[in-house]
Amino acid sequence: MQQYSSLPEKNSQVDVTPSNLLATLQQLQDQLWLESSLNQLLVCLNECLGSTFTQTERSPNLQSQIYQVLVNQLNNSFNTSRIAMIPRGSALAIALPQPGTDSCKVCYVSLTSSNRSQSPLVGVMLRTGKKLYLKPKEIIELGDLKHLEAQQYPSAWSISNNRGDTLGWLILSSLPLKSGQESLSAQQLSLRSTLMSRAAKQCSTVLIQLQNLESLQKSAHNLDNFNQELKRSNELKNQFLANTSHEIRTPLSSVIGFTHLLLAQGYDSSKERHQEYLRIIQSSGKHLLALINDILDLSKIEANQLEVRWEKVDVSQLCRNILALVKEKAANKGLTLRLEVDQKVGYVVADPLRLKQMLLNLLFNALKFTNEGSVGLKVKSEAESIYFTVWDTGTGISPENQVELFQPYSQIPNTAVSRDEGTGLGLALTRKLAEIHGGRVEVESEIAQGSKFVIVLPLNPLSKTEVDEETKIKQIYSTNNLTLRNQTLSSPTPNSNSLEILLVEDDLPNAKFMQTYLIREGYQVTCTHSAAQMWDALANRKPGLILMDISLPDANGLNLVEKLQSHQHYRNIPVIAQTAMAMKGDREACLDVVGVNEYISKPIDLPLLGQLVAKYIQFNNQI
Numbered sequence: 001m002q003q004y005s006s007l008p009e010k011n012s013q014v015d016v017t018p019s020n021l022l023a024t025l026q027q028l029q030d031q032l033w034l035e036s037s038l039n040q041l042l043v044c045l046n047e048c049l050g051s052t053f054t055q056t057e058r059s060p061n062l063q064s065q066i067y068q069v070l071v072n073q074l075n076n077s078f079n080t081s082r083i084a085m086i087p088r089g090s091a092l093a094i095a096l097p098q099p100g101t102d103s104c105k106v107c108y109v110s111l112t113s114s115n116r117s118q119s120p121l122v123g124v125m126l127r128t129g130k131k132l133y134l135k136p137k138e139i140i141e142l143g144d145l146k147h148l149e150a151q152q153y154p155s156a157w158s159i160s161n162n163r164g165d166t167l168g169w170l171i172l173s174s175l176p177l178k179s180g181q182e183s184l185s186a187q188q189l190s191l192r193s194t195l196m197s198r199a200a201k202q203c204s205t206v207l208i209q210l211q212n213l214e215s216l217q218k219s220a221h222n223l224d225n226f227n228q229e230l231k232r233s234n235e236l237k238n239q240f241l242a243n244t245s246h247e248i249r250t251p252l253s254s255v256i257g258f259t260h261l262l263l264a265q266g267y268d269s270s271k272e273r274h275q276e277y278l279r280i281i282q283s284s285g286k287h288l289l290a291l292i293n294d295i296l297d298l299s300k301i302e303a304n305q306l307e308v309r310w311e312k313v314d315v316s317q318l319c320r321n322i323l324a325l326v327k328e329k330a331a332n333k334g335l336t337l338r339l340e341v342d343q344k345v346g347y348v349v350a351d352p353l354r355l356k357q358m359l360l361n362l363l364f365n366a367l368k369f370t371n372e373g374s375v376g377l378k379v380k381s382e383a384e385s386i387y388f389t390v391w392d393t394g395t396g397i398s399p400e401n402q403v404e405l406f407q408p409y410s411q412i413p414n415t416a417v418s419r420d421e422g423t424g425l426g427l428a429l430t431r432k433l434a435e436i437h438g439g440r441v442e443v444e445s446e447i448a449q450g451s452k453f454v455i456v457l458p459l460n461p462l463s464k465t466e467v468d469e470e471t472k473i474k475q476i477y478s479t480n481n482l483t484l485r486n487q488t489l490s491s492p493t494p495n496s497n498s499l500e501i502l503l504v505e506d507d508l509p510n511a512k513f514m515q516t517y518l519i520r521e522g523y524q525v526t527c528t529h530s531a532a533q534m535w536d537a538l539a540n541r542k543p544g545l546i547l548m549d550i551s552l553p554d555a556n557g558l559n560l561v562e563k564l565q566s567h568q569h570y571r572n573i574p575v576i577a578q579t580a581m582a583m584k585g586d587r588e589a590c591l592d593v594v595g596v597n598e599y600i601s602k603p604i605d606l607p608l609l610g611q612l613v614a615k616y617i618q619f620n621n622q623i
Helices: 018-054 063-079 143-147 187-265 274-303 317-330 352-368 428-437 464-478 506-519 531-540 556-566 587-590 606-623
Strands: 090-097 102-112 121-126 130-132 138-141 156-160 168-174 311-314 336-343 348-349 374-382 385-392 440-446 452-456 500-504 523-526 546-551 575-579 596-601
Touching: 018 063, 018 187, 063 102, 063 168, 063 187, 102 143, 102 168, 121 606, 130 274, 138 143, 143 156, 156 187, 168 187, 187 274, 274 428, 311 317, 311 352, 317 336, 317 352, 317 374, 348 352, 352 374, 352 385, 352 428, 352 452, 374 464, 428 440, 428 452, 500 506, 500 531, 506 523, 506 606, 523 531, 546 606, 556 575, 575 587, 575 606, 587 606, 596 606
Parallel strands: 336 374, 500 523, 500 546, 546 575, 575 596
Antiparallel strands: 090 102, 090 168, 102 138, 121 130, 156 168, 311 348, 374 385, 385 452, 440 452
16 A cells, blocks of 8 residues: 655754754644545545455446545544644535536535534635535536635645546635634645645546546456357357358259269250259259358448449339249249239339349248248338338247347248258348338237238438439449440341450350350350460451450459550450459449440359340441
8 A cells, every 4th residue: 555754754854952843843743644644545545446346346436435535534634633724614525527517516525523513504715705605516617616726725626637637626615713713824724735635636546546447347348248249159150151051052962963963864955854954953053142142242231332223113013023033932832922012102212123132032931931821012101111011821930039030140940941941141131231221120920820021111212312313323324335235135147257256264164154155146256264365366366245254364354455445456346344253343343444345243144145245246246
């Protein structure tokens, strides 16, 4: 424990002449009283501060306790002094700053023992000449406190933190002296001021230590919460990896297995079972792609990279199209599909692809967990919102499981299906997509009574100006290369001299299936696998179209397009960028490069590839 001492050193010279001996002894006694009072105060303050270590939970008013200890201990020191250090009938108080004002409020008052039975309140003389009586909740101006602090013998002392911010004020005031009472000497007033000043500093030190302890405790609490959240995240990650591994391996097993059968038996297009094998392979491949897209979509959302394309969406038409997609699945389970769209519902401003994704997620879930009865979609609008309700007569969801519904990677056990299907991302994605649209997802469900999932979206999440700007951008984007993009698609002319395509693709399987497909469509395809091979091929021929992979082993495809633009001989050849880059901004990054006419992402949609090639080959033939 820190000890304070202002006593003379052991070998100091002391004047022992009769005239000065009494004064010297008096000074020593005063200094002893001062140090004893300060040490006792420090002990009590440290005991108060130490309670933060012994208590399971810190008292929320520990700072208040420290202030109360301060005034009480000072009061005890004055009352136990052998001489009257403060006049009879005095008071000690703490005033705390009021946020947003230049004033303080008296919060803690301790009266001397001689004043506890007296009725007059103890007052302090203000700079205006008025007297403020020290009682709880009294307001005192900051200017008055500074005035009291600046006196030769102050009656107010500031309590500050290590940044210089004032935490409170220690105030001492007395009743007027009665007749016959002896006033304090200059030495006594100075000694009292020293005690009060050093006591205020001790209090400041303890309050700073309290703030540091609170900060450490908060950090420890946050660290504990972080560790708990990290543990949960790891558990969810492991569960997600297990589910994803299972989901990917299932369709992949079909792809590999049926491909093996076709290779072993020799493909015969006339055999129905071989056609069925191919349909299974294609379906399994689409399943794999959907799983990957779900994972990528969630990653984009969490990284704030998901691109939203705002459009005016015809709600009735969208809903009819969506139910057409799930019609076969419902029929296979013997379920009735129902659609109800309020006549007042017309258009909603949304991303049609994402809105479709949200509704399909909910409908597929409803169909998966419903074995008999009906599944339906009901749409209505109220005020400025539109409500999409997907309902079913399925098994329902317990209140406990509803809490976990929208957690990424988590799946709710359900006996309606033979195993847990999917990655557990569908509902999490749906909620996040709804929030991106400025809406929300609600759920109502009871065991054996079915479920209702409601997507609530604003009819127009954008202002009119924003909608107009989005429309303008889409028009500019859609009319980039105006003449080219407005061409009507038609089949290429087989005898055209410009039906040759240069395919630049480093992945051999991808290059093979694109080349095979395009040759079947009537094109001449030269396949190259690097930038060097591309330049060699261009030296011998001028193709009507270039299919450019963006990631090549010896160059960046976009840089190659820029170099093609620098050659007068090649700058008019249309270029379609084809790449596996499908994150936010990738499409725009490709189309922003002068010379790139179109973009198609992998895995390649062959019918779409055929349409794009036909459009640009036809245009190139016409110019």
